[in-house]
Amino acid sequence: MNRETAPPDALTFWSFVDYAVRKADQELPAVNTDAMRMVLTLNRATSMVIYDLESTVHRPRGLTWPGFRVIFALWLAGPMEAKTTAEISGMSRAALSALLNTLERDGLIVRARASHDRRALQLSLTEEGYGAILGGFRAHNLRESAWAESLEPAEQTELVRLLNKLMAGSTDAKAKFRN
Amino acid sequence: MNRETAPPDALTFWSFVDYAVRKADQELPAVNTDAMRMVLTLNRATSMVIYDLESTVHRPRGLTWPGFRVIFALWLAGPMEAKTTAEISGMSRAALSALLNTLERDGLIVRARASHDRRALQLSLTEEGYGAILGGFRAHNLRESAWAESLEPAEQTELVRLLNKLMAGSTDAKAKFRN
DNA sequence: TCCGAATCATCAAACATTTGATCATTTGAG
DNA sequence: CTCAAATGATCAAATGTTTGATGATTCGGA
Known part of the structure; x- marks a missing residue:
């Protein structure tokens, strides 16, 4: 060089x-x-x-991208333990903890102790959180569509297949995962 | 829902x-x-x-991912104006400004005023910055290789083609770009 | 049953990013 | 030539992420 x-x-x-x-x-x-x-x-x-x-x-x-991801997950999969939310939205438990402070302060989500395990946290959307995602998702999906139009339908399918294959190979690659 | x-x-x-x-x-x-x-x-x-x-x-x-990207760009493309560094490494000028504080404090890069335009900033690697990238890039590329092995060579090529087509379509999609 | 280990969550410090504002310098129209 | 507009950089405040440490609760083997 x-x-x-x-x-x-x-x-x-x-x-x-x-x-x-x-x-x-x-x-x-x-x-x-x-x-x-x-x-x-x-x-x-x-x-x-x-x-x-x-x-x-x-x-x-009024939402950041990580905030949207969390609200989106709660919207789709209903009330769930914070540990699950962190896993499916691809963030560490510590990162979620910090993020929840903002979302809770803004009145979008509610934290509650799980009944079966007092260590665990149960998350759910408030009415306001539900409304936030209802309003935003349509616009979100429209922009996703605009991006997707760059590719032919078959190309979109192939791109997804290749990305999934890449992710699946992470085991062989001995990749490190989040907490 | x-x-x-x-x-x-x-x-x-x-x-x-x-x-x-x-x-x-x-x-x-x-x-x-x-x-x-x-x-x-x-x-x-x-x-x-x-x-x-x-x-x-x-x-x-001792490098974050954004820090690596900046050092990497400076390593490959030599001393350059901060504006160019920000553009090619995909970050806003403000984000780069903050990032440079850390890199400069750690002795990896040097800031200097450009001679032809006293508003502009000229960036260059220090000896230490040069050494940091030399040591890290090999390991970086080895892990990239491990990931890439998940796909057949032709699939890697196709993935890159599809991603480039997606990016190229951003104009039609009227996508918003960084500053 | 008891106690150490594992698990869930949060905290703390350092860092990077966003948007919008401010300051310095350069450019360009009149 | 002058001065307003444009440009390059930084700052400020809010937010989110990382790693490592700490508290609280539960689990499981002796």
Whole structure:
């Protein structure tokens, strides 16, 4: 890797992945450039979609993206233990704990001790929380649809299949999971 | 949507997408379930990969995931203006500003005023920053490779193609971009 | 039954991100 | 040339995440 090489004239968000892969391939021995490209691209595509959804749909309605995920899970799967909520919405128990402070303060959810186990926490939506998701989900799904229209139906299916296969392989990859 | 329906016996990280899509389809009119499934799956797959890379490779070496992204960009594309760094690493100028405080304090990067425009900031890696990325990138790419092995080579290529097509469609989707 | 181990939740400190405001510098129209 | 508008960077306040520690409750083997 030549530390003095100047960047190309127009290094932009769009050209960076190609540039990075080419440069790493030239300068480093034994780089798996396909894997590098896959992870870089996956990261970027997701960031774009999430940023769009959060900034156009949820923040204007008073929810952050993580807040939406939790309310969404509670809306779909009904009252449940906090441990389950954390798992299905893909966050650590500690992160959920902090997030619940905001959601509870805003009157969207209610915390209650579980009857069968006084360590456990039972979460449920308030009327206001129910209303928040009702209002937001339509707009959310419309923007999801706009993104999905970039791909043919068969391509959408294939993308989902590939992502699921990638996730399923995490066991073989000995990937680390959240708490 | 039935607000009283109890969640299934075993609602887990793995079963949630199927459950959510089925439930929404049953209970709501006119939901685009394919788009819903695509965005949910994209989000989950990316979270898994990034969490694994951050927690097994970068945090143990003293870098956060965003910190790595910035050092990585500077390593590959050489000294550059902060504005460019923010753009290619997918963060807002304000977020980069805060992140640079940490990286500068840790002695990994140097801030300097650009000569041609005294408003602009020129970023470059220090010796220590250069060493940090040299040590970490190998491990990073090895884990990327482990993830990529879940897919056949042709599937990796196809996944990247579909993600790029998705991103390219953001213009038609009138997606909102970062600052 | 008792007590150590496991489990559930929260806390604390450090860090990163968002939006919106502010300050310094540069640009460009008149 | 002048001054308002645009641009680059930072700041401020609120929020969410991470890791590691601490409390409370339950479980399970001796």
